[in-house]
Amino acid sequence: MAARRVPLVLLACGSFNPITNQHMRLFELARDHMHSTGQYQVVGGIVSPVSDSYGKQGLVLAKHRVAMAELALQSSNWVTVDEWESQQPDWTETVVTMRYHYGRILKEYERSVGMHNNSNPSPQLKLLCGADFLDTFKIPGLWRDDHVEELVGHFGLVCVSRGELQPERAVHESDLLSYHRHNIFHVREWVKNETSATEVRRALRRGLSVKYLLPDSVIEYIHRHNLYTEDSEMRNKSAVLRPLVKQAQEPVKSLDD
Amino acid sequence: MEGHSITKVVLLACGSFNPITNMHMRMFELARDHLEDTGQYKVVRGIISPVGDAYKKKGLIEACHRLEMTRLATESSDWVMVDSWESLQPEWVETAKVVRHHYEELLEAEQNFDDVDTIKYAKKRRIEENYHKHRDGLQLMLLCGADVLESFGIPNMWKQEDIAEIVGRHGLVCITRSNSDPYKFIHQSDLLWKYRKNIHIVREWVTNDISATHVRRSLRRGQSVRYLLPDSVIHYIKEHDLYSSESEQKNADVVLAPLQR
Numbered sequence: 001m002a003a004r005r006v007p008l009v010l011l012a013c014g015s016f017n018p019i020t021n022q023h024m025r026l027f028e029l030a031r032d033h034m035h036s037t038g039q040y041q042v043v044g045g046i047v048s049p050v051s052d053s054y055g056k057q058g059l060v061l062a063k064h065r066v067a068m069a070e071l072a073l074q075s076s077n078w079v080t081v082d083e084w085e086s087q088q089p090d091w092t093e094t095v096v097t098m099r100y101h102y103g104r105i106l107k108e109y110e111r112s113v114g115m116h117n118n119s120n121p122s123p124q125l126k127l128l129c130g131a132d133f134l135d136t137f138k139i140p141g142l143w144r145d146d147h148v149e150e151l152v153g154h155f156g157l158v159c160v161s162r163g164e165l166q167p168e169r170a171v172h173e174s175d176l177l178s179y180h181r182h183n184i185f186h187v188r189e190w191v192k193n194e195t196s197a198t199e200v201r202r203a204l205r206r207g208l209s210v211k212y213l214l215p216d217s218v219i220e221y222i223h224r225h226n227l228y229t230e231d232s233e234m235r236n237k238s239a240v241l242r243p244l245v246k247q248a249q250e251p252v253k254s255l256d257d
Numbered sequence: 258m259e260g261h262s263i264t265k266v267v268l269l270a271c272g273s274f275n276p277i278t279n280m281h282m283r284m285f286e287l288a289r290d291h292l293e294d295t296g297q298y299k300v301v302r303g304i305i306s307p308v309g310d311a312y313k314k315k316g317l318i319e320a321c322h323r324l325e326m327t328r329l330a331t332e333s334s335d336w337v338m339v340d341s342w343e344s345l346q347p348e349w350v351e352t353a354k355v356v357r358h359h360y361e362e363l364l365e366a367e368q369n370f371d372d373v374d375t376i377k378y379a380k381k382r383r384i385e386e387n388y389h390k391h392r393d394g395l396q397l398m399l400l401c402g403a404d405v406l407e408s409f410g411i412p413n414m415w416k417q418e419d420i421a422e423i424v425g426r427h428g429l430v431c432i433t434r435s436n437s438d439p440y441k442f443i444h445q446s447d448l449l450w451k452y453r454k455n456i457h458i459v460r461e462w463v464t465n466d467i468s469a470t471h472v473r474r475s476l477r478r479g480q481s482v483r484y485l486l487p488d489s490v491i492h493y494i495k496e497h498d499l500y501s502s503e504s505e506q507k508n509a510d511v512v513l514a515p516l517q518r
Contacts (some may be wrong), residue, residue: 021279021484021485022484024484025483025484025485028483028484029481031481032480032481064364075488183262190471191466191467191468191471191485192464192465192466193391193464193465193466193467194463194464195463195465199462199463208290209281209286209287209289209290211283211286211334212279212280212282212283212286213279213283213465217332227321
Protein backbone atom coordinates (compact mmCIF):
# COMPACT_ATOMS: atom_id res chain seq x y z
CA MET A 1 0.00 0.00 0.00
CA ALA A 2 1.44 3.34 -1.06
CA ALA A 3 2.41 5.72 1.70
CA ARG A 4 0.08 8.65 1.98
CA ARG A 5 1.46 12.00 0.98
CA VAL A 6 2.09 14.52 3.73
CA PRO A 7 -0.13 17.57 3.36
CA LEU A 8 2.22 20.50 3.06
CA VAL A 9 1.78 24.24 3.40
CA LEU A 10 4.50 26.63 2.23
CA LEU A 11 5.07 29.89 4.09
CA ALA A 12 7.06 32.75 2.61
CA CYS A 13 8.13 35.56 4.92
CA GLY A 14 9.71 38.71 3.57
CA SER A 15 9.33 42.37 2.85
CA PHE A 16 7.30 41.95 -0.37
CA ASN A 17 8.23 45.51 -1.08
CA PRO A 18 6.61 45.13 -3.58
CA ILE A 19 5.51 41.60 -4.43
CA THR A 20 6.72 40.56 -7.90
CA ASN A 21 6.12 37.75 -10.38
CA GLN A 22 9.36 36.23 -9.10
CA HIS A 23 7.87 35.82 -5.60
CA MET A 24 4.88 34.05 -7.02
CA ARG A 25 7.12 31.85 -9.16
CA LEU A 26 8.78 30.61 -5.97
CA PHE A 27 5.51 29.03 -4.90
CA GLU A 28 4.91 27.42 -8.28
CA LEU A 29 8.41 25.96 -8.47
CA ALA A 30 8.32 24.74 -4.88
CA ARG A 31 4.98 23.06 -5.35
CA ASP A 32 6.09 21.24 -8.49
CA HIS A 33 9.27 20.11 -6.76
CA MET A 34 7.67 18.87 -3.54
CA HIS A 35 5.03 16.99 -5.54
CA SER A 36 7.71 15.31 -7.59
CA THR A 37 9.35 13.86 -4.48
CA GLY A 38 6.28 11.66 -4.18
CA GLN A 39 6.07 12.37 -0.46
CA TYR A 40 4.16 15.60 -0.28
CA GLN A 41 0.87 17.10 -1.36
CA VAL A 42 1.09 20.88 -1.33
CA VAL A 43 -2.26 22.08 -0.04
CA GLY A 44 -1.62 25.77 0.50
CA GLY A 45 0.75 28.70 0.27
CA ILE A 46 0.99 31.73 2.55
CA VAL A 47 2.60 35.09 1.85
CA SER A 48 3.39 36.82 5.14
CA PRO A 49 4.68 40.37 4.69
CA VAL A 50 6.94 41.59 7.51
CA SER A 51 5.75 44.34 9.84
CA ASP A 52 6.84 47.97 9.56
CA SER A 53 8.92 47.65 12.71
CA TYR A 54 11.41 45.48 10.81
CA GLY A 55 13.10 48.78 10.01
CA LYS A 56 14.48 47.83 6.60
CA GLN A 57 15.47 50.71 4.37
CA GLY A 58 12.82 51.64 1.82
CA LEU A 59 10.05 49.58 3.43
CA VAL A 60 6.65 51.11 2.67
CA LEU A 61 3.67 50.75 5.00
CA ALA A 62 2.49 47.23 5.67
CA LYS A 63 -1.06 48.08 4.69
CA HIS A 64 0.19 48.82 1.15
CA ARG A 65 2.39 45.76 0.97
CA VAL A 66 -0.48 43.57 2.11
CA ALA A 67 -2.90 45.23 -0.35
CA MET A 68 -0.50 44.71 -3.24
CA ALA A 69 0.04 41.07 -2.35
CA GLU A 70 -3.72 40.61 -2.20
CA LEU A 71 -4.10 42.07 -5.68
CA ALA A 72 -1.31 39.90 -7.03
CA LEU A 73 -2.74 36.74 -5.54
CA GLN A 74 -6.32 37.34 -6.54
CA SER A 75 -5.91 34.99 -9.46
CA SER A 76 -4.25 32.25 -7.41
CA ASN A 77 -6.38 29.42 -6.11
CA TRP A 78 -3.92 28.15 -3.54
CA VAL A 79 -1.70 30.98 -2.31
CA THR A 80 -3.06 33.65 0.04
CA VAL A 81 -1.78 36.64 1.98
CA ASP A 82 -1.80 36.68 5.76
CA GLU A 83 -1.63 39.90 7.76
CA TRP A 84 -0.97 38.48 11.19
CA GLU A 85 2.77 39.06 11.18
CA SER A 86 2.42 42.58 9.79
CA GLN A 87 -0.07 43.50 12.48
CA GLN A 88 2.01 42.45 15.48
CA PRO A 89 3.18 45.42 17.59
CA ASP A 90 6.83 44.54 17.25
CA TRP A 91 8.87 42.66 14.65
CA THR A 92 8.20 38.92 14.98
CA GLU A 93 10.85 36.23 14.68
CA THR A 94 10.30 33.95 11.72
CA VAL A 95 10.01 30.93 13.97
CA VAL A 96 7.26 32.61 16.00
CA THR A 97 5.34 33.33 12.80
CA MET A 98 5.76 29.73 11.76
CA ARG A 99 4.50 28.45 15.11
CA TYR A 100 1.44 30.67 14.81
CA HIS A 101 0.58 29.42 11.34
CA TYR A 102 1.34 25.82 12.14
CA GLY A 103 -1.03 25.98 15.12
CA ARG A 104 -3.80 27.27 12.85
CA ILE A 105 -3.14 24.70 10.15
CA LEU A 106 -3.12 21.83 12.61
CA LYS A 107 -6.38 22.96 14.19
CA GLU A 108 -8.07 23.31 10.82
CA TYR A 109 -6.77 19.96 9.70
CA GLU A 110 -7.96 18.17 12.83
CA ARG A 111 -11.35 19.76 12.45
CA SER A 112 -11.79 18.71 8.85
CA VAL A 113 -10.32 15.23 9.09
CA GLY A 114 -11.86 14.29 12.39
CA MET A 115 -10.08 12.34 15.05
CA HIS A 116 -11.26 8.89 14.05
CA ASN A 117 -8.63 8.10 11.49
CA ASN A 118 -5.09 8.58 12.74
CA SER A 119 -3.37 6.83 9.89
CA ASN A 120 -3.33 10.05 7.87
CA PRO A 121 -0.05 11.89 8.13
CA SER A 122 -0.29 15.26 9.88
CA PRO A 123 0.24 18.38 7.88
CA GLN A 124 3.59 20.11 7.75
CA LEU A 125 4.59 23.72 7.34
CA LYS A 126 7.84 24.59 5.63
CA LEU A 127 9.51 27.92 5.04
CA LEU A 128 9.81 28.86 1.40
CA CYS A 129 12.77 31.05 0.58
CA GLY A 130 15.32 32.13 -2.00
CA ALA A 131 18.95 31.07 -2.08
CA ASP A 132 20.20 34.27 -0.47
CA PHE A 133 18.17 33.43 2.62
CA LEU A 134 20.53 30.64 3.69
CA ASP A 135 23.40 33.11 3.77
CA THR A 136 21.56 35.29 6.29
CA PHE A 137 22.10 32.65 8.98
CA LYS A 138 25.75 33.72 9.00
CA ILE A 139 25.02 37.37 9.80
CA PRO A 140 25.92 37.99 13.45
CA GLY A 141 22.97 38.82 15.67
CA LEU A 142 20.34 38.29 12.99
CA TRP A 143 19.29 34.79 14.05
CA ARG A 144 19.16 33.02 17.38
CA ASP A 145 20.81 29.60 17.24
CA ASP A 146 17.86 27.87 18.84
CA HIS A 147 15.58 29.43 16.26
CA VAL A 148 17.69 28.23 13.36
CA GLU A 149 17.63 24.78 14.90
CA GLU A 150 13.84 24.86 15.17
CA LEU A 151 13.42 26.33 11.70
CA VAL A 152 15.48 23.75 9.83
CA GLY A 153 15.19 20.85 12.23
CA HIS A 154 11.56 20.95 13.17
CA PHE A 155 9.88 22.77 10.32
CA GLY A 156 12.13 22.59 7.27
CA LEU A 157 13.09 24.78 4.34
CA VAL A 158 12.26 24.78 0.67
CA CYS A 159 14.94 26.86 -0.94
CA VAL A 160 14.63 28.02 -4.54
CA SER A 161 17.79 29.06 -6.28
CA ARG A 162 18.36 30.55 -9.69
CA GLY A 163 20.40 27.72 -11.10
CA GLU A 164 23.55 28.27 -9.08
CA LEU A 165 25.06 25.94 -6.50
CA GLN A 166 25.40 28.52 -3.73
CA PRO A 167 22.63 27.13 -1.51
CA GLU A 168 24.13 23.64 -1.45
CA ARG A 169 27.44 25.22 -0.57
CA ALA A 170 25.87 27.28 2.22
CA VAL A 171 24.45 24.07 3.71
CA HIS A 172 27.77 22.30 3.33
CA GLU A 173 29.63 25.10 5.09
CA SER A 174 27.38 25.12 8.14
CA ASP A 175 27.43 22.26 10.63
CA LEU A 176 23.94 23.07 11.82
CA LEU A 177 22.46 23.20 8.34
CA SER A 178 24.35 20.10 7.27
CA TYR A 179 23.01 18.17 10.19
CA HIS A 180 19.48 18.93 8.99
CA ARG A 181 20.17 18.72 5.29
CA HIS A 182 17.46 16.11 4.78
CA ASN A 183 14.97 18.78 5.80
CA ILE A 184 16.27 21.40 3.38
CA PHE A 185 14.81 20.97 -0.10
CA HIS A 186 16.69 22.55 -2.98
CA VAL A 187 14.68 23.71 -5.95
CA ARG A 188 16.42 24.92 -9.09
CA GLU A 189 14.96 27.67 -11.20
CA TRP A 190 16.60 27.13 -14.57
CA VAL A 191 15.26 30.35 -16.02
CA LYS A 192 17.81 33.00 -15.17
CA ASN A 193 15.66 35.74 -13.79
CA GLU A 194 17.21 38.44 -11.67
CA THR A 195 14.01 40.39 -11.20
CA SER A 196 13.92 41.52 -7.62
CA ALA A 197 11.81 43.94 -5.62
CA THR A 198 14.92 46.13 -5.30
CA GLU A 199 15.22 46.36 -9.08
CA VAL A 200 11.53 47.05 -9.41
CA ARG A 201 11.76 49.92 -6.92
CA ARG A 202 14.79 51.25 -8.75
CA ALA A 203 12.98 51.23 -12.08
CA LEU A 204 9.93 52.94 -10.55
CA ARG A 205 12.08 55.71 -9.04
CA ARG A 206 13.54 56.35 -12.46
CA GLY A 207 10.19 56.37 -14.22
CA LEU A 208 11.01 53.19 -16.13
CA SER A 209 8.55 50.49 -17.03
CA VAL A 210 7.99 47.50 -14.76
CA LYS A 211 5.23 46.00 -16.86
CA TYR A 212 5.35 42.18 -17.04
CA LEU A 213 7.53 42.03 -13.88
CA LEU A 214 4.56 42.27 -11.60
CA PRO A 215 0.80 42.10 -12.18
CA ASP A 216 -0.85 45.12 -13.82
CA SER A 217 -3.15 45.52 -10.83
CA VAL A 218 -0.17 45.96 -8.52
CA ILE A 219 1.48 48.48 -10.86
CA GLU A 220 -1.78 50.44 -10.94
CA TYR A 221 -1.94 50.42 -7.15
CA ILE A 222 1.63 51.67 -6.90
CA HIS A 223 0.95 54.57 -9.23
CA ARG A 224 -2.34 55.42 -7.61
CA HIS A 225 -0.71 55.69 -4.19
CA ASN A 226 2.58 57.05 -5.50
CA LEU A 227 4.62 54.50 -3.55
CA TYR A 228 8.32 54.00 -4.32
CA THR A 229 9.93 57.35 -4.83
CA GLU A 230 13.33 58.66 -3.87
CA ASP A 231 11.83 59.64 -0.53
CA SER A 232 10.31 56.24 0.19
CA GLU A 233 13.68 54.62 -0.48
CA MET A 234 15.28 56.85 2.16
CA ARG A 235 12.96 55.60 4.88
CA ASN A 236 14.77 53.84 7.73
CA LYS A 237 18.03 54.82 6.12
CA SER A 238 19.98 55.13 9.31
CA ALA A 239 17.93 52.72 11.35
CA VAL A 240 19.27 49.44 12.63
CA LEU A 241 17.36 46.38 11.54
CA ARG A 242 14.98 45.50 14.39
CA PRO A 243 16.07 41.86 14.81
CA LEU A 244 19.62 43.01 15.53
CA VAL A 245 18.40 45.28 18.31
CA LYS A 246 15.81 42.96 19.78
CA GLN A 247 18.00 39.91 19.86
CA ALA A 248 20.98 41.72 21.28
CA GLN A 249 18.88 42.73 24.28
CA GLU A 250 17.26 39.43 25.08
CA PRO A 251 18.94 36.63 26.96
CA VAL A 252 18.62 33.36 25.05
CA LYS A 253 15.27 31.82 25.88
CA SER A 254 14.01 28.42 24.88
CA LEU A 255 10.61 27.63 23.40
CA ASP A 256 8.41 29.58 25.70
CA ASP A 257 7.43 32.67 23.72
CA MET B 258 10.41 77.63 -32.65
CA GLU B 259 12.57 74.81 -33.91
CA GLY B 260 14.15 72.92 -31.08
CA HIS B 261 15.86 69.68 -31.86
CA SER B 262 13.37 67.37 -33.47
CA ILE B 263 11.97 64.16 -32.07
CA THR B 264 11.70 61.18 -34.36
CA LYS B 265 8.65 58.97 -34.09
CA VAL B 266 9.55 55.32 -33.85
CA VAL B 267 7.67 52.12 -34.43
CA LEU B 268 9.29 48.97 -33.08
CA LEU B 269 8.87 45.73 -35.02
CA ALA B 270 9.70 42.36 -33.49
CA CYS B 271 9.88 39.31 -35.71
CA GLY B 272 10.24 35.80 -34.33
CA SER B 273 8.58 32.49 -33.66
CA PHE B 274 6.73 33.56 -30.51
CA ASN B 275 6.32 29.90 -29.83
CA PRO B 276 4.86 30.83 -27.37
CA ILE B 277 5.04 34.49 -26.51
CA THR B 278 6.40 35.12 -23.00
CA ASN B 279 6.68 37.99 -20.53
CA MET B 280 10.26 38.38 -21.69
CA HIS B 281 9.12 39.24 -25.23
CA MET B 282 6.77 41.84 -23.82
CA ARG B 283 9.53 43.21 -21.57
CA MET B 284 11.73 43.78 -24.61
CA PHE B 285 9.30 46.35 -25.91
CA GLU B 286 9.17 48.15 -22.59
CA LEU B 287 12.95 48.21 -22.25
CA ALA B 288 13.41 49.41 -25.83
CA ARG B 289 10.90 52.20 -25.42
CA ASP B 290 12.43 53.42 -22.16
CA HIS B 291 15.90 53.36 -23.71
CA LEU B 292 15.02 55.23 -26.90
CA GLU B 293 12.93 57.87 -25.15
CA ASP B 294 15.65 58.39 -22.59
CA THR B 295 17.94 59.70 -25.35
CA GLY B 296 15.51 62.57 -25.85
CA GLN B 297 15.58 61.99 -29.61
CA TYR B 298 12.77 59.53 -30.03
CA LYS B 299 9.13 58.98 -29.24
CA VAL B 300 8.03 55.38 -29.54
CA VAL B 301 4.48 55.40 -30.82
CA ARG B 302 3.79 51.78 -31.58
CA GLY B 303 5.05 48.24 -31.16
CA ILE B 304 4.32 45.47 -33.64
CA ILE B 305 4.78 41.75 -33.04
CA SER B 306 5.00 39.77 -36.25
CA PRO B 307 4.99 36.00 -35.70
CA VAL B 308 6.81 34.02 -38.42
CA GLY B 309 4.87 31.85 -40.88
CA ASP B 310 4.71 28.06 -40.59
CA ALA B 311 6.87 27.78 -43.70
CA TYR B 312 9.87 28.83 -41.57
CA LYS B 313 10.03 25.13 -40.62
CA LYS B 314 11.65 25.59 -37.25
CA LYS B 315 11.67 22.52 -35.04
CA GLY B 316 8.72 22.52 -32.64
CA LEU B 317 6.95 25.44 -34.36
CA ILE B 318 3.23 25.08 -33.89
CA GLU B 319 0.57 26.49 -36.21
CA ALA B 320 0.60 30.22 -36.83
CA CYS B 321 -3.08 30.58 -35.97
CA HIS B 322 -2.32 29.55 -32.38
CA ARG B 323 0.79 31.68 -32.10
CA LEU B 324 -1.14 34.67 -33.40
CA GLU B 325 -3.97 34.21 -30.96
CA MET B 326 -1.62 33.76 -27.99
CA THR B 327 0.22 36.93 -28.97
CA ARG B 328 -3.04 38.78 -29.32
CA LEU B 329 -4.03 37.67 -25.82
CA ALA B 330 -0.67 38.78 -24.46
CA THR B 331 -0.95 42.24 -26.01
CA GLU B 332 -4.47 42.84 -24.78
CA SER B 333 -3.27 44.63 -21.69
CA SER B 334 -0.89 46.84 -23.66
CA ASP B 335 -2.01 50.17 -25.07
CA TRP B 336 0.80 50.42 -27.65
CA VAL B 337 1.96 46.94 -28.61
CA MET B 338 -0.10 44.93 -31.07
CA VAL B 339 0.15 41.77 -33.14
CA ASP B 340 0.25 41.71 -36.95
CA SER B 341 -0.64 38.67 -39.02
CA TRP B 342 0.65 39.70 -42.46
CA GLU B 343 3.92 37.75 -42.27
CA SER B 344 2.30 34.61 -40.90
CA LEU B 345 -0.31 34.61 -43.66
CA GLN B 346 2.22 34.57 -46.51
CA PRO B 347 2.43 31.16 -48.26
CA GLU B 348 6.23 31.11 -48.30
CA TRP B 349 8.69 32.16 -45.64
CA VAL B 350 9.42 35.91 -45.91
CA GLU B 351 12.85 37.39 -45.33
CA THR B 352 12.94 39.76 -42.39
CA ALA B 353 14.04 42.62 -44.63
CA LYS B 354 10.86 42.16 -46.66
CA VAL B 355 8.74 42.20 -43.51
CA VAL B 356 10.43 45.40 -42.42
CA ARG B 357 9.90 46.89 -45.88
CA HIS B 358 6.23 45.90 -45.88
CA HIS B 359 5.53 47.47 -42.51
CA TYR B 360 7.51 50.61 -43.29
CA GLU B 361 5.54 51.12 -46.50
CA GLU B 362 2.27 50.61 -44.64
CA LEU B 363 3.29 53.16 -42.04
CA LEU B 364 4.31 55.71 -44.67
CA GLU B 365 0.99 55.24 -46.41
CA ALA B 366 -0.89 55.79 -43.18
CA GLU B 367 1.15 58.94 -42.48
CA GLN B 368 0.52 60.13 -46.04
CA ASN B 369 -3.24 59.73 -45.65
CA PHE B 370 -3.06 61.67 -42.42
CA ASP B 371 -1.01 64.36 -44.17
CA ASP B 372 -3.44 64.63 -47.07
CA VAL B 373 -6.29 65.43 -44.73
CA ASP B 374 -4.20 68.02 -42.96
CA THR B 375 -2.79 69.78 -46.02
CA ILE B 376 -6.22 70.74 -47.26
CA LYS B 377 -6.39 73.07 -44.30
CA TYR B 378 -3.02 74.76 -44.92
CA ALA B 379 -1.89 77.38 -47.35
CA LYS B 380 0.41 75.99 -50.03
CA LYS B 381 3.58 77.62 -48.70
CA ARG B 382 3.08 76.40 -45.20
CA ARG B 383 2.23 72.92 -46.49
CA ILE B 384 5.57 72.62 -48.22
CA GLU B 385 7.41 73.66 -45.06
CA GLU B 386 5.41 71.20 -42.95
CA ASN B 387 6.11 68.33 -45.33
CA TYR B 388 9.80 69.11 -45.39
CA HIS B 389 9.96 68.95 -41.61
CA LYS B 390 7.85 65.83 -41.53
CA HIS B 391 10.15 63.97 -43.86
CA ARG B 392 13.23 65.17 -42.05
CA ASP B 393 12.02 64.24 -38.58
CA GLY B 394 10.02 61.52 -40.11
CA LEU B 395 8.95 58.21 -38.87
CA GLN B 396 11.38 55.43 -38.27
CA LEU B 397 10.74 51.74 -38.15
CA MET B 398 13.25 49.83 -36.10
CA LEU B 399 13.70 46.10 -35.80
CA LEU B 400 13.59 45.01 -32.16
CA CYS B 401 15.53 41.90 -31.30
CA GLY B 402 17.74 40.07 -28.85
CA ALA B 403 21.50 39.83 -29.11
CA ASP B 404 21.11 36.34 -30.57
CA VAL B 405 19.53 37.81 -33.69
CA LEU B 406 22.34 40.33 -34.06
CA GLU B 407 24.81 37.48 -33.81
CA SER B 408 22.85 35.41 -36.29
CA PHE B 409 23.98 37.96 -38.89
CA GLY B 410 27.25 36.05 -38.71
CA ILE B 411 25.80 32.60 -39.43
CA PRO B 412 26.71 31.59 -42.99
CA ASN B 413 23.79 31.63 -45.43
CA MET B 414 21.32 32.81 -42.82
CA TRP B 415 21.10 36.41 -44.04
CA LYS B 416 21.73 38.14 -47.35
CA GLN B 417 24.23 40.96 -46.95
CA GLU B 418 21.98 43.39 -48.77
CA ASP B 419 19.16 42.56 -46.39
CA ILE B 420 21.30 43.34 -43.37
CA ALA B 421 22.36 46.57 -45.04
CA GLU B 422 18.74 47.50 -45.67
CA ILE B 423 17.62 46.80 -42.13
CA VAL B 424 20.43 48.59 -40.31
CA GLY B 425 21.19 51.13 -43.02
CA ARG B 426 17.78 52.38 -44.03
CA HIS B 427 15.93 51.60 -40.84
CA GLY B 428 17.48 50.72 -37.52
CA LEU B 429 18.02 47.99 -34.99
CA VAL B 430 17.23 47.95 -31.28
CA CYS B 431 19.04 45.09 -29.67
CA ILE B 432 18.34 43.91 -26.13
CA THR B 433 21.37 42.20 -24.72
CA ARG B 434 21.32 39.10 -22.63
CA SER B 435 24.06 38.97 -20.04
CA ASN B 436 26.32 36.51 -21.82
CA SER B 437 26.94 38.37 -25.06
CA ASP B 438 29.01 41.34 -26.16
CA PRO B 439 27.14 43.06 -28.97
CA TYR B 440 29.64 45.90 -29.25
CA LYS B 441 32.40 43.45 -30.04
CA PHE B 442 30.25 41.77 -32.63
CA ILE B 443 29.47 45.11 -34.29
CA HIS B 444 33.14 46.04 -34.20
CA GLN B 445 34.08 42.82 -35.95
CA SER B 446 31.68 43.36 -38.85
CA ASP B 447 32.48 46.07 -41.38
CA LEU B 448 28.87 46.19 -42.49
CA LEU B 449 27.47 46.62 -38.99
CA TRP B 450 30.20 49.02 -38.02
CA LYS B 451 29.33 51.23 -40.98
CA TYR B 452 25.78 51.60 -39.64
CA ARG B 453 26.63 51.55 -35.95
CA LYS B 454 24.73 54.81 -35.39
CA ASN B 455 21.52 53.02 -36.32
CA ILE B 456 22.11 50.16 -33.90
CA HIS B 457 20.81 50.82 -30.41
CA ILE B 458 22.09 48.45 -27.74
CA VAL B 459 19.87 48.16 -24.69
CA ARG B 460 21.61 46.69 -21.72
CA GLU B 461 19.26 44.54 -19.71
CA TRP B 462 20.69 45.05 -16.24
CA VAL B 463 18.23 42.65 -14.74
CA THR B 464 18.49 39.41 -16.61
CA ASN B 465 15.17 38.02 -17.56
CA ASP B 466 15.80 34.93 -19.61
CA ILE B 467 12.36 33.48 -19.96
CA SER B 468 12.95 31.60 -23.18
CA ALA B 469 10.08 30.06 -25.09
CA THR B 470 12.19 26.88 -25.29
CA HIS B 471 12.21 26.64 -21.52
CA VAL B 472 8.50 27.30 -21.38
CA ARG B 473 7.78 24.51 -23.87
CA ARG B 474 10.05 22.17 -21.91
CA SER B 475 8.23 22.91 -18.66
CA LEU B 476 4.87 22.39 -20.30
CA ARG B 477 5.95 19.01 -21.70
CA ARG B 478 6.97 17.98 -18.19
CA GLY B 479 3.77 19.18 -16.61
CA GLN B 480 5.58 21.89 -14.66
CA SER B 481 4.11 25.25 -13.88
CA VAL B 482 4.82 28.20 -16.19
CA ARG B 483 2.69 30.58 -14.21
CA TYR B 484 4.04 34.15 -14.04
CA LEU B 485 6.37 33.50 -17.01
CA LEU B 486 3.68 34.33 -19.48
CA PRO B 487 0.25 35.95 -19.16
CA ASP B 488 -2.45 33.81 -17.55
CA SER B 489 -4.66 34.16 -20.61
CA VAL B 490 -1.94 32.61 -22.78
CA ILE B 491 -1.43 29.72 -20.35
CA HIS B 492 -5.17 29.14 -20.36
CA TYR B 493 -5.20 29.06 -24.17
CA ILE B 494 -2.34 26.58 -24.25
CA LYS B 495 -4.11 24.24 -21.84
CA GLU B 496 -7.43 24.60 -23.65
CA HIS B 497 -5.90 23.62 -26.99
CA ASP B 498 -3.39 21.18 -25.57
CA LEU B 499 -0.47 22.74 -27.44
CA TYR B 500 3.16 21.85 -26.72
CA SER B 501 3.75 18.18 -26.19
CA SER B 502 6.60 15.85 -27.13
CA GLU B 503 4.88 15.38 -30.48
CA SER B 504 4.64 19.08 -31.22
CA GLU B 505 8.32 19.49 -30.35
CA GLN B 506 9.25 16.94 -33.02
CA LYS B 507 7.59 18.91 -35.80
CA ASN B 508 10.08 19.84 -38.55
CA ALA B 509 12.75 17.80 -36.74
CA ASP B 510 14.24 16.54 -40.00
CA VAL B 511 13.52 19.59 -42.12
CA VAL B 512 15.97 22.33 -43.04
CA LEU B 513 15.17 25.83 -41.84
CA ALA B 514 13.65 27.89 -44.67
CA PRO B 515 16.30 30.65 -44.83
CA LEU B 516 19.01 28.02 -45.23
CA GLN B 517 17.17 26.43 -48.11
CA ARG B 518 17.52 29.50 -50.26
